[in-house]
Amino acid sequence: MHKDGPRLWDDTLMEAERIATDSKARYLQLPTPDREAEMQRTRSQFFLLLRERLRNTYLRRISKLNPGEPLAWKYISGRKRASLPPPTSLLLGDGQHTYKTARRAANALNRIFFPLHPSHKAVRFSKGIKRQNPSLGIVSSSLFGQQNNNESAASFTSFSSTSSSSEPQNNYESAATSNSVFSFSSSSEPQDNNEAVTTSGLVAHLHSPLDAPFNRTELLAALRNTPYGKAPGPDEVYSEALRHISSKGFRFLLRCVNHSWTTGTIPAEWRRATIVPLLKPGKSPELLESYRPISLTSIVSKVAEKMVLKRLLWVWTPHPHQYAYRSMRTTTMQLAHLIHEVEHNRNHYFQVNLPKKSGIGNQLHYRPHRTLLVLVDFSKAFDSIDHRVLSRLLANIPGVNCRRWLRNFLCGRYAKTRVGNRNSDRRPMLRGVPQGSVLGPYLFSLYVHPLLNLLNSFSGVTADMYADDLSIIVKGQSREDAIPTANMVLKKLHAWSQENGLAINPSKCEAAWFTLSTHTESDYDREGKWPLVVAGCKIPVMTMGASRTTKLLGMDLDPRLTLNVAATKQCAATSQRISQLRCMAHKEAGPSPHDLRTFVIGYGASKLRYGSELIWAVATDSAKNEMQKTYATLARIVSGVPSTVDPESALLEANMPPLHVLCLRARLSIFENTRACQMDWMRRPPPEPPPRAGFRISPLSRDELYAFVDAYTKDYGITQSSPREERFFRSSIPPWFAASAHRVTIGVELPIDHSITDEEELTREKRRVSEEALALHSHRLWILATDGGVDVPKSAGVGILLSSLNSSEIIEKASINCGARPCSYRTESRALLLALERLIIPRIQHRRKTLLVVTDSQSLLAALNKGPLSQTDWTEDQIWQRLLTLTCAGWSVHLQFCYGHCGIHANELADQYATQTIETGQYTEQGIAPLWHTDLLTCFTTQLTNKWRSTIRQDTHRYLLCGTRPSDLSGKDLITQEVLHRQELVHLARARCGESGLWGRLYWAVRDCTNQCRFCNISPEQSAYMRSNNDPTAPGTDTVPPSARDEDVSPVRRRTVTRRRKEKCPYCDSTLTGFSNLVSHCRSFHPEHPPPLPELKCDFCDMVFPTRRSTAQHRNRCAHNPDATRHLNSSARRRSLLPQDQPASTSTPIGPQETLHHLLLECPGTLAVRQRLGIEQDLRTEKFSQWQLLHSRKLLSLLDHLFGTQMALYS
Incomplete structure (x- = not known):
C-alpha cells in the first residue's frame, strides 16, 4: 500500500x-x-x-487537487518519508519521571514551556506609569517623539512624516490633498450606517486621530492579508470563514473590534493560546526538552492585531539596525552590511614601525584594520520580556486607546498544552510577548530599541539585529585592540540584559576574527592571550585555520570572508533536494515541465541562490563554477534531458535564466534597496589607498557595480544619476483617513465567451460587454480616459477629460514622458496618476462630483482593487491618495475596465492621443518620469541575457535546430494543441538536444562508432544483409516491389545481428548462445557432470588469454576473423567507407553527422519518410513551422519510422 x-x-x-x-x-x-x-x-x-x-x-x-493548487507541491507531498512519532505514542520523560498518559505529558510540557519563578508576578498596568525612566535609558523622543493628546491632526501628520530619519516618508504633495486631510481629521470621521461608534471612541478621536474607531477599509485590508490554511486558535474560528464572511457578519465583527478598541477590553478568547509540541530536528523524541512550543492563537484576534499594528507603525519606526519585520529589509542586507564593514576596515590602513631584516633601524609598514564579529544568543528572548519595562515604553505612544489596548492585550493571558486529544491545565503567561501573534515580534523590536541605541553609541562598534539574533562588529588593529573593546561592550550588554530581564546564553555565543593573513600578527597577539568573555564565560573565537566556521543567518563565514565555504555548503544542501526532485521528476509519470519548473525554482534553486548576490561578489571562480554546475543539474531535471547535455542547452530547454544573471540582478537590487533606505554605510566615501601597490577595492563597491550596470543600460538612457521613483516603505495614507474608500468602486472583470475563435466576432463581443459596463455609469458628469503607450525608445502616459462617453470634444489633455524602456503597466499607472493630479484635483471644488475613469489596463485596476491600505507600490499608493482626496470632498468615483482596440469611443480617443504624443514627442509635463525599480532590473537583466545568448556555443545540436529560443513549457502539441504526457515531452526535449540512446552523440559514445549518418553512409555488410532480406532500399536495387511501397522504407527495420558465441553442450546435442547460458544449462539438466570450463584460446590465431572476457574482446577484433567488428554495439555493424585508419575520437566529424537537423532537413535517406508523413510538404507550404514541429507528435512519429520498434520504449 x-x-x-x-x-x-x-x-x-x-x-x-x-x-x-x-x-x-x-x-x-x-x-x-x-x-x-x-x-x-x-x-x-x-x-x-x-x-x-x-x-x-x-x-x-x-x-x-484543489483549484489553483500547485501541482508539484501536491505531488511531492505524497512521496514516502519517515514520519515523526506523535508524543502520545511515546513514554515522555525528563530523566527522573516517565509520563504514561497524554494529560500528564501535556502538563509536564506546559511547565517546561511556561516556567513560574518566584520573581515572576502578574503586572498591573496602572495609568500613572512615567513615560521616561532614566535608569533604563528610555527617551520618549527617541521612540515616538513628543506628542500631546490635545494636538491637532495637522501636527500629528507632520510629526509622523518626520519622525524617522532612516527612511524617506511619503508626504502629501499637493495642497488640495493636505487641506482635505486636515479638514477631514479635524472633524468627526464619517461612519457607515451600520458601524457602531461609541461615545468614548468619539472623545478619543477628538484628542488624537490615532484613537479614532476603525473603519471598514482597515478591516477589509486585515482580512485580505489573512492567509488561508492556518490552524485555528481556541475559539475554533478558521481564516477561511473570515475571508468569506457575509456583510452582516462583517459589520458585526467591525463593531466587536471597535468596542474592544474604544473601551480597552480584550475578549478572553483573544488572550488564550493552545500550545502544540513539535519535535526539534535531531533531538530525542522521548525527552520533554526536545520539543518546541507552537502557539495557536485566535484568528479573530490576529485580524484585530493587524489593524492595531497599522496604526502603531504610523507613530513608531523600528530601529534602523533592526533588519526583521521591516519593509525592504532582508537577511542578505544584514550580511551585506557585515561584508561592507569588514571590507571597509580592510581598506583603512594604519602605520607600524617594524625592524628591518638587516636588524639595523626600523621600516614603515602599512597594515589593514581587522574586524571582530561577536554573535550573541539570548535564552528564550521572546518569553523573557518584562512587562513593566515594556509598559514604560508603551507609555510614549501618543494615543490613549492604543496604549490601553496594548497593555490589556499583554495582561491576563493563559496557555494550555495539547498532546493528542488531551489538554493540560491552563497556565498564566506572566512574562514575554505572546508567540503566534501579530504584535509579538513588533513589541519585541520595540523592547530592544534602547539596546541598539546603547550598543551603537560606542566608537568603532556597530550592532545589528535580526529578530533576537544580535551581531556586534568591532573594528581594531589587532586582537589586543579589538577584544578589550568587545569585552567592554559585552559587559554593558550583560548589565542591560539583567536590568531588563533578558538572559544571555554563553554556550551558544560565538565570535569570528576576520583577517587576510596571520603573518602580519605579532607573536604576542595570538589566540588565548586575549580571551573574549561574556557573563563570566569564555566565547570561542574562530580564526584562520579553524576546523569550523561561524554561521550568521544561515551563511557560513570564513576568516577571509570569501564565502567559498558558504557556496560549497549550499551546493551540498541543494544536492539533497536534487535527489528528492529526481524522485518526483519521473520521465513517465512526472509533472508537466511548467509545474516542475515552478517547483524546481521554488524548492531547489531558492536554496542555491540564498545570498548569491553576496557570494557572487566575493567568492572565487571555482566556487561560482560549482554553483553553476548545480544550477545546470536543476535545469536538466525540468526537461528530463541527461547529464551529457551542455548547460546552455539545458537552461534553454528548461526556460530558466542563467545563474550569473540572477546573481547580478539580485546584487543590483540590494544596492538599490540600500540606496532607497538611505543607509549611512552606503553614503560613506571610498577610503584613500595607502602609498603602495596592491590596494584592495571593496567587492561590494557601489561605484564598481554602477559602472558595470551603466555599461549595459546606457543604450536606454539610464545611468547611475537617473532619478528613481520613490520606493514604498509604508502607505502615505493614515489608516483612519481611509474610511471613505467605499465611495470608490472598481470594475475589473468583464466576462466574455472564450469559445469564440473568429477574430472579428471576438472583437464585437469585447465591444458589447465593454459598452454594457460603461452604460451603467453614463450618468456621471466627468469622463476621464487614460492610456499608456510604449514604442521603444519612446513612451507616453496620457489622460483626456471628456464631458460624456460619446463626446468627441476633449476638455483638457495631459501627457508625460515615461522614459526609454518602461513596461506598459508603468505607463498606464503613471497616466492615471497624472490625469487625477492635473485634470481632476484642480476641479475638486466643482459642483459636479461624479467621475468615471475608463482604462484598458486590467492589471492596474486589479492592483488598485486591493484597497488603499494594501498597496505595495508608490505609484498605486499615490493614486489612492488622490482618490481619497476626492471622496473626502464629496466625490463619487468609479474606475471601469474596458477592452482595448475594440471601438470604445473614450478609449480610442486616449489611444490616438497617446500615439500622436509618441510620434511628435510633445508632452504637457516637463522632464521624464522617474525610473521604476522593476524597469531598471528588467533592462539590466535583458541586456545580460542577450549578451549570454550571443556567447552560446553554436556547434550544439539544439542551437542548430532552435538557436537561442527557449523551449515551450505549455506541455501541448503546438500543431494540434493536444496535451502531451510526460514521456513524450522528455523524449522531445532529448531529441532537440541530440541526446538519445538510438542516435546522436550519446549513441556514438555508447556504441563506440563513428558519427556518420547511417542513412547516407550504408556499409557493404549492411547492403548485403538488406539485399538478402529483400529490402527494397538496399543499394544496387533498381526497382521497388509494389508490395513494399506502402511499408516502412527505413534501412534499420531489421533483426539485430548478434555477436554472442555459440556454445555446444558437451553432454547433449544442445547449442546455446553465450557461455553463461551453457553453464546454466549444464547445472539444470546435467547436475551430475561438472560445469564446463571456458575456452580461453582464440579460434583464429590460437592465442591464449587469462580471462573469458579478454578472449571474447580479442576474438571480436582479431585480424584473422573475417567478421571482426570495430565497435561495441550489438546491432547491425556499420563500417565507414573511409580507409581503415579511423579517428581516435568519436566526435570527429566524418561526412554528414547523424543529427536531428540533418535527419529532418538535409538527409536524402529520410526524404521518403518525411514525404509519406506529410512533413516535407507542410513545412514547404508553411502549414506549421519548424518550431512547432519540434514540439509535436509528428516528430515522434518521424523518429519512430526512422529507428524502428525500439522507439516504442520512448513513445
Missing part, C-alpha cells in the same frame, strides 16, 4: 509480474527461441501495465 495514495500493486499487476518471472525461469532452464519470445512478450506486458499504473496514479493525484 502506498502511504499517501491509491494502491499501486494490485492483483492484475502482481499476476503479470508472476507470469513474467515464471517465463524467465523457464527460459533459463531450457533456452529455446520460443521460450525467449514468450519471455520478451510477458516482460513487455508487465512493463506496459506498470507504466499505465504509474500514469493513472499521477492522474488520480491531479484530480484530487
